[in-house]
Amino acid sequence: MNVFEDIGRGFRRSSGVDAWVVLGVVAFVAAVCLVLLLVRHYTSPGARAARLRKSVFRRLTEANHLTPAERDILLQIARHYQVSDPVELFLKRSLFEAALTVLKVDAAVADPMRRKLYT
Amino acid sequence: MGLEATLAVIRTLPKDEAVSHLETALMEPYEEIQAEAFRLLADPQGLNRPEIVVRCFPGLLPGVRKKILEQKWHFIAVAREQIRSGLEKMRRSAYEMLAAIGEVEVAHLLALAVNDASTVIRENAADAMEKIALRYHYHLLNWHSQGEERSRQFVEQNRALMLQALEVLLRTFQIHRKTLFIEIAVEMGGTAYKLITDIVLARRDSPIYRGFLAFLERATSDAAFDLLFKLYFEHEENLRQAALDVMKGRTDPGFLGALAAWFAKLPPEKFLQLSTRVREIPWWKIVEESPELEPALTFKLIEFVSKSFVDPKTRDSMIRGLWKSGHAEVRARVLSALKELRSPLALEVARSGLGDASDEVKVAAVKVIAEAAPADKAKLLAPFIGSSHPELRAIAVREVSRESFDRYLRSFDRLDERTRELAARALAKIDATMLDRLVDEINSMEADRRLKALRIVNYVEAGEDLQPLLMELLNDRDTRVRATAIKIVELSGNVEGMRLLIGALADPDRRIRANAIEAFEQLGDERFAALLLPFVKDPDNRVRANAAKALWNLGRKEVRSTVEGMLEDPDENMRLSAAWAIGELRFEGAAPLLRARLEREPNEKVRAKIADAFARLANPSEENGG
Numbered sequence: 001m002n003v004f005e006d007i008g009r010g011f012r013r014s015s016g017v018d019a020w021v022v023l024g025v026v027a028f029v030a031a032v033c034l035v036l037l038l039v040r041h042y043t044s045p046g047a048r049a050a051r052l053r054k055s056v057f058r059r060l061t062e063a064n065h066l067t068p069a070e071r072d073i074l075l076q077i078a079r080h081y082q083v084s085d086p087v088e089l090f091l092k093r094s095l096f097e098a099a100l101t102v103l104k105v106d107a108a109v110a111d112p113m114r115r116k117l118y119t
Numbered sequence: 120m121g122l123e124a125t126l127a128v129i130r131t132l133p134k135d136e137a138v139s140h141l142e143t144a145l146m147e148p149y150e151e152i153q154a155e156a157f158r159l160l161a162d163p164q165g166l167n168r169p170e171i172v173v174r175c176f177p178g179l180l181p182g183v184r185k186k187i188l189e190q191k192w193h194f195i196a197v198a199r200e201q202i203r204s205g206l207e208k209m210r211r212s213a214y215e216m217l218a219a220i221g222e223v224e225v226a227h228l229l230a231l232a233v234n235d236a237s238t239v240i241r242e243n244a245a246d247a248m249e250k251i252a253l254r255y256h257y258h259l260l261n262w263h264s265q266g267e268e269r270s271r272q273f274v275e276q277n278r279a280l281m282l283q284a285l286e287v288l289l290r291t292f293q294i295h296r297k298t299l300f301i302e303i304a305v306e307m308g309g310t311a312y313k314l315i316t317d318i319v320l321a322r323r324d325s326p327i328y329r330g331f332l333a334f335l336e337r338a339t340s341d342a343a344f345d346l347l348f349k350l351y352f353e354h355e356e357n358l359r360q361a362a363l364d365v366m367k368g369r370t371d372p373g374f375l376g377a378l379a380a381w382f383a384k385l386p387p388e389k390f391l392q393l394s395t396r397v398r399e400i401p402w403w404k405i406v407e408e409s410p411e412l413e414p415a416l417t418f419k420l421i422e423f424v425s426k427s428f429v430d431p432k433t434r435d436s437m438i439r440g441l442w443k444s445g446h447a448e449v450r451a452r453v454l455s456a457l458k459e460l461r462s463p464l465a466l467e468v469a470r471s472g473l474g475d476a477s478d479e480v481k482v483a484a485v486k487v488i489a490e491a492a493p494a495d496k497a498k499l500l501a502p503f504i505g506s507s508h509p510e511l512r513a514i515a516v517r518e519v520s521r522e523s524f525d526r527y528l529r530s531f532d533r534l535d536e537r538t539r540e541l542a543a544r545a546l547a548k549i550d551a552t553m554l555d556r557l558v559d560e561i562n563s564m565e566a567d568r569r570l571k572a573l574r575i576v577n578y579v580e581a582g583e584d585l586q587p588l589l590m591e592l593l594n595d596r597d598t599r600v601r602a603t604a605i606k607i608v609e610l611s612g613n614v615e616g617m618r619l620l621i622g623a624l625a626d627p628d629r630r631i632r633a634n635a636i637e638a639f640e641q642l643g644d645e646r647f648a649a650l651l652l653p654f655v656k657d658p659d660n661r662v663r664a665n666a667a668k669a670l671w672n673l674g675r676k677e678v679r680s681t682v683e684g685m686l687e688d689p690d691e692n693m694r695l696s697a698a699w700a701i702g703e704l705r706f707e708g709a710a711p712l713l714r715a716r717l718e719r720e721p722n723e724k725v726r727a728k729i730a731d732a733f734a735r736l737a738n739p740s741e742e743n744g745g
Contacts, residue, residue, distance in 0.1 A: 052136075056128065063124040090125045091144040093152060118152065119121045 056087050064090070064116045073105060073113065093118050122155050130159070138168055145175045150182045157183050161190070169197045174209055176216040184219055191220050199228060207237050214240055218247030223277035226251050226284035233291045245295035248288060252299050255281055259306045263341060278310060285311060289318045292327040301331050306342045312349065320350075320361050328361075335365040339377035341384065352396055366401040374402070375409055379416035382423055394426035400437065407440035414448040417441060421449075421456050435462040442468060447477030454483035458490060466491045473499065478508040485511060489518045497522045513551075520550030528560070531571055543578035554584055561588050566597040573603045590623065601638060621650060629659040636662065640669030648673040655681045664696035671704045679706050686716050694725045702732030710736055 041047055061071045077099040078086035089096055096117070100110045129140050137159075144156035157179075160168045172179075172187065173194060179187070187194050198213035214232045217225040229251070232244030255277060258270035281303070288300040301319065304311040319331045335343060351362035382390060406412070406420055424437050438460075441453050454472055457465035465487050472484030481503070488499055496518060503515035527542055534542065547553050560572035573592070576585055592604035623635035636654055639647045654666030655678055663685065667678040682704065685697035694716075701709045710733070717729050 056132065059128050060125060063120070063128050065120050087140065088143055091129075091140060091152060091156075092147060093149050094147055116120055117122075117125070118149070 053085050053087055060087060060090050066113070066116060070109070070113050070116070073103075073109065076103060090117060122151065126155055126159065134166065138166060138171065141166070141168075142171050142175065145171065146178050148178070148180065150180045153180055153183045154186070157186060161186075161193075169194060170201060173197050173201055173216055174212050176212045176219070187216065188220060191222070191224075195220065195225060195228070198225075202228065202231065207240070210235065211237065211240050211243075214244050214247070218243065218250075221247070221251055221254075223251055223255055223280050223284075226255075227280055227287070230284040230287035230291075233288060233295050241294060245297060248284065248295075249297055249299055251284075252281075252288075252297075252303055256299065256303050256306065259303065260340070263306070278307070282307070282311060282314070285314055286318070289314055289327060292330065293325070296326065296330070298330050298334055301327065301334050302338075305331075305334065305338065305346055306340060308342045308345060312346070315346070316350075316353075316355075316358055320358055323357065323361075332361065332365055332368070336368045337371065339373050341381050344378060344381045348393060363401055369402050370405050372405075372409065375405060375412055375420070376416055378402075379412075379419040382419045383416075390423075391426060394423045395428060397423075397427040398429060400424060400427065400429060403437050403440075407437075407443075410441075410444045411446075412444075412449075414444075414446045414452075417444065417446070417449045418452055421452055425456050425460060431460070431462070435460065435464045438462075439464050439468060442471075447475070447479050450475065450477065451479045451483040454480065454487055458483075458487045466493060470499070478506075478511055481506075482508070482511050482514065485514045485518075489514060516550065517552045520546060520553065521556065524550065524553065524556050528568075528571065539574070540578040543575045547579040547581075553579070554581055557581065558585070558588060561585070561592070566595075566600055569595065569597070569600050570603055573600065604638075624650065624654065629662050632657065632659065632662045633665040636665040636669045640665075640672050643673070645673050648675050660685070660690065660692040660696035663693070664700040667700050668703050671706075676706075679704070683712065686712065691722045691725055694720070694722070695728045698725060698728040698732045702735035705736055 061074075066074070074089050075086055077083070077089060077096065080099060080103060081095060083089065083092075083095070093114075096114070099105070129137050132140070141156040141160050144152050145160065147153060147156075157172060160166050160171050176184075176187070194216060198216050201209045201213035204210065210232075214229065214235075217229050217232075226248060229244050229248050232240050233248065235241050235244065255274070258267075258273040261267045261270035262274055285300060285304055285307075288295070288297075289304065292300070304314050304319065315331070319327050322328060335347060338344075347362055347365055350358045351366070353359050353362075385393065400423075403424070406417075412420075421438060421441065424434055427434060429437070435457060438453055438456050441449055444450055444453070450472065454465065454469055457468060469484040469487035469491070472480050472487070475481055475484065485500060485503060488496055493499070500515045500518050503511050504519060506512040506515065524546055527546060531539060550556075557572050557576055560568050561576075563569055563572070569592075576582060582589060589604050592600055595601045595604065621635075623638075624632055626632050626635070632654070636651055639651055648670055651666050651669050651673070652675075654662055655670065657663045657666060663681070667681045667685075670678045682697050682700045685693045686701070688694055688697070698713065698716075701713060713729050713732055713736075717726060720726050720729065
């Protein structure tokens with residue numbers, strides 16, 4: 001406890017300008033570290049794959065002319081079945097068909113989707 | 120939009136990514152999705168990952184499987200690679216695909232699976248192999264039994280692959296225990312023979328050995344019999360013993376029929392080769408225990424045992440064992456077989472056959488008795504002289520009268536002329552075959568028998584029936600026979616006989632003409648001289664000389680001028696015959712005539728003949744031919 005009291009006394013004793021410099025350096029270092037962490041995360045294979053998946057998913061939704069609502073249903077199915085890659089749903093019709101019942105998707109919505117995706 | 124659009128996007132992904140998605144698609148239970156994934160994965164110009172197709176095979180739907188079958192050679196090669204992998208799942212998928220292909224082409228690969236470490240794979244492969252084998256078996260049987268050309272082609276095209284598969288399947292019999300493979304090996308005949316001897320029959324205590332025996336103990340196919348006898352003739356004892364075990368174990372009624380039918384189908388030379396190599400017939404007991412076996416089949420079995428090298432006593436007993444057959448034809452065949460084999464049992468069986476209800480059996484029995492000629496032959500056969508069965512009656516009459524005829528011949532010399540004639544006439548009345556017997560006697564090599572026969576011909580007035588034979592007798596080397604033959608013709612007053620003799624004078628054969636003239640001479644009847652007169656001008660020297668001699672002896676002394684003329688003939692043969700004739704005629708002045716000719720004769724042969732004639736003139740008792 002004495003150690004912390006000594007530091008506090010040191011601060012109190014030092015001038016106001018010095019304290020702000022130290023604080024700025026610390027903040028800068030913290031910011032650099034944060035940026036580095038973010039860059040590292042962004043360039044990681046997992047993040048890249050996720051971006052790729054998203055990109056492919058987006059291209060597939062466009063290629064199949066899915067509406068945003070239909071796209072959301074697909075994402076909902078993926079979440080429900082914990083499918084890591086929603087792209088799979090474009091080929092896994094069995095999962096799609098099973099989810100329609102479980103998620104109580106209206107046939108008026110499901111039928112056009114089925115036609116768009118699997119024919 | 121739709122699958123096509125989805126796959127278009129997938130194709131743009133990195134290869135591994137795309138393959139991963141397509142594998143997912145291939146496992147979907149929707150044919151259109153599988154088909155699209157298959158198309159991309161199997162395309163050699165595209166992703167070219169057929170191993171993923173093979174790996175996913177268990178989940179593929181019929182439409183996609185059909186596509187695999189269309190490119191089976193490509194996928195079989197992939198499956199072969201996957202079979203070598205250590206992963207059970209991959210091997211299982213590969214074997215499942217091969218099983219689905221189900222052709223003999225994959226049999227050798229599937230056969231390997233029967234020995235796989237995985238129980239499931241082993242069982243599945245054995246079942247799949249059984250299906251393939253059943254198809255092959257069907258074609259084998261179809262070809263063998265129906266001669267179906269399509270089946271023959273199938274069998275021949277797939278034989279090598281099937282043999283390759285069979286080798287493994289037979290070696291692993293203790294695992295799958297499927298006897299179908301043994302059946303196929305048997306039905307394949309000679310081509311699979313080595314597999315049978317080297318694998319199936321290698322150990323007597325093995326399950327496959329027992330399985331093989333069990334199959335052969337119920338098999339009735341030609342190939343099975345072929346194999347059975349092939350093993351039986353092997354020098355190696357264990358193979359031969361296997362065949363013997365089967366033969367001893369065959370007690371089923373179907374066996375005999377099938378065996379006899381197989382015998383009947385064999386080419387005669389092969390049947391002979393087979394039967395003459397057999398020294399024991401362990402299955403014969405069942406033959407004896409099947410009295411109702413079809414006669415045609417029994418005949419073949421009798422033929423087989425008749426030709427076999429089984430000890431004669433045993434063989435004859437085996438044949439006699441069929442005597443209790445319910446079929447008369449079989450009993451008759453038993454008798455004829457024993458007769459042909461000259462079996463001591465034949466007579467004994469024939470005696471009992473005389474009382475058989477069937478005429479066919481009786482006929483066979485009578486034939487045996489006729490040939491064996493026991494002392495009581497006539498007694499045994501006499502009751503059948505009055506039989507209503509024509510053949511039976513004919514044989515009985517012939518044999519009984521033959522017996523009488525033989526006795527008559529034996530006592531002929533002791534009988535007086537009248538008794539001989541009466542007996543001959545009596546025999547002729549009861550024996551329709553007497554003429555045949557007379558012909559036999561006339562054709563005998565012994566002159567005495569021919570002579571007796573001719574005299575009997577005379578008694579029974581059979582000259583007309585035997586004209587051709589009498590004609591031959593005009594040439595008989597024995598003068599008594601010749602003279603008797605001619606005498607029969609003359610003494611019987613048979614016009615036809617005389618015509619025959621006169622006909623001989625005009626025969627183109629100069630020996631016949633000469634002998635006929637000689638015969639007329641021996642008759643000593645001057646009335647025939649006129650018949651002979653034309654022959655003193657015969658172009659043949661021997662005929663002319665014989666005619667001159669005959670006429671001289673019949674009192675026509677004017678023929679002297681004929682022989683004198685012949686002695687001066689430019690033809691040396693004429694001069695030769697003239698010299699002989701002068702030696703025979705011995706007329707007065709013969710010696711000076713010959714001497715005068717000898718002085719002028721240039722030909723050595725004629726000179727020698729004139730010397731002979733001189734010798735004959737000096738020794739009148741010597742007999743000589745012209």
